[in-house]
């Protein structure tokens with residue numbers, strides 16, 4: 001019993017820690033003006049879509065920047081997302097899967113899952129924006 005309580009506390013503490021970086025909690029994103037993207041889409045439908053990129057920039061700042069860095073320039077706590085590459089690198093499916101499921105191993109939340117917060121539509125806007133960033137210096 002004692003062991004279980006300890007474990008529960010550890011889980012709680014690690015989750016709280018992950019969310020305690022910065023003062024912004026995960027937030028749903030308004031995607032009005034864009035068509036709704038289905039769950040099973042695995043190729044970015046918003047590549048080059050201006051409105052999507054604009055929405056994605058805000059969505060990134062609210063939900064991702066505290067770990068992945070302002071302008072997606074990593075400060076070291078989390079991977080630099082510009083390094084995932086663009087249209088030719090075939091990382092769309094990996095990207096959406098990662099954002100939906102997060103990175104949780106042995107009860108440690110390295111990255112929280114976003115599937116209950118962000119719709120696929122919102123996640124793809126973030127992808128569309130990240131792809132516009134210059135990654136030449138990586």
Ligand code: HEC
Pocket residue numbers: 018019021060063064065066067068077078079080081084094095098099103110111112114126
């Ligand atoms: C609490 C900090 C945190 C937040 C918030 C966060 N991430 Fe992460 N993210 C991480 C960490 C840490 C990793 C590396 C996970 C690992 O060790 O497996 C990661 C990994 C990723 C990866 C895989 C990168 C790679 O090179 O393999 C993607 C894609 C990603 N995050 C996207 C996002 C997006 C998009 C958001 C916002 C919706 C976001 N993350 C929010 C911490 C965070």
